[in-house]
Amino acid sequence: MKIKLPQWFYQLASPRWFYEFSGKLLPWFSIAAFILLMTGSVWGLAFAPEDYQQGNSFRIIYVHVPASILAQSCYMLMAIAGAIGLIWKIKMAHVVAKSCASFGASIAIMSLATGAIWGKPTWGAWWVWDARLTAMLVLFFLYVGVIALHSAFENTQSADKASAILSLVGLVNIPIIKYSVEWWNTLHQGATFKVTEKPAMPPEMWIPLLIMVLGFYCFFAVILMQRARIEVLQREKKAGWVQEIIKQN
Template identity: 55%
Template sequence: MSWQWFHRLGSPRWFYQKTSVWLPWLGTASLLLLAVGIAWGLGFAPEDFKQGNSYRIIYIHVPAAFLALAGYYIMAICGAIGLIWKMKLSFVVMRAAAPIGAALTFIALFTGAVWGKPTWGTYWVWDARITSMLILFFLYLGVMALSGAFAREQSGDKASALLALVGTVNIPIIYKSVDWWFTLHQPATLKLTEASTIDPSMFYPLITMIAGFYLFYAWVLTLHTRSLILQREWRTQWVRELLGQSAPAAKV
């Protein structure tokens, strides 16, 4: 097998042109799955006998929390690829992933707080999992702040990639935190290896939502990456042609 595809990925132009074809499919599929999942989860899934209707927030909360964690890995891996193979595009994806991941972490925290009020009687508890999610949020903000702090773009790329890699040290702790400092938060209900403790009638819409969130993430990440590519490559010929400018833009 040749590595040509891998090296092609390094070209922002190739990525931009390819994704123009994928985007509509990604967008349609993710919106479709999200629509089905939301209608199913919020409208048709049975009520929880203990928590009533308030449990339904898991259809947003759980996928957002999944993606918030996975997004950090995606960001860190892109940063590592950029540092190792000096791939321009990889850094762009890393930069694009940071604000999306931060937004998802915020959604997970916010929906958790909204759910916590009727269930635990308080919006915020300093429990291990909530706290580590908050720390994940700070990690995202740190990467974003550092990438924007450098005048030279390449330095910001590399520095924030390194910080993202260092931050991955904390991710296993976030996962393990439930076992380490078990306090108020209930243990994870979704288990890959054992039978889950959630009823199938609630589980299938949740899986639909998770799949929908993953596709939505891919869609938004591609969109954001494309806009960052245009910003970075605005001097090149192909971007000018794309924007219908043959001559350089007005001199500032």
């Protein structure tokens, strides 16, 4: 069976085309990330009302929830890109997958650390071996595993393949994180945003959260594109167009 992919997909799969196109996108995403993150933090920290139960510690939500959502999206992107690279042998897909790993690990740390800090005043403990917290810790270890595995190979192609397979296996953890609060009795509160329902918070609380989530995604796009660009240059070092860029810099 052969699935025909749309043309933009093949264009995106060309390292040179990606390098040029991402260069045009970068400034816009950087500006959007900056504006969204600034607006979201100021709104969340200084203007949103405090929670009637949790008081001001609830403001941690504006970094904790976006970090947690992004840690999972980033993982899914890494696994899907790895799968595309395995199935269609697209080099660019492996570049994207590799670029996801280190950002993902850092954002998973952010989710775990801010969660621990929020847990202390709310539950009275920095850490509990709760289903969701444990699944999130596993996600962090998966990122570390993918990074370690990739660096263990001399040959880039073998490294790409092995990390793609590991990230695909680890994908099973994503639904576990998502449903952990429903499957097990847990200290962790339920989802803040659901596609099918209105948020349980008033708009002056969730609008800044939405802004922060968008800002985190834009920041992710910026870092991902930059890492992928460097990776492209490294892998295509011998190509004429890369030599030109090196001369210009």
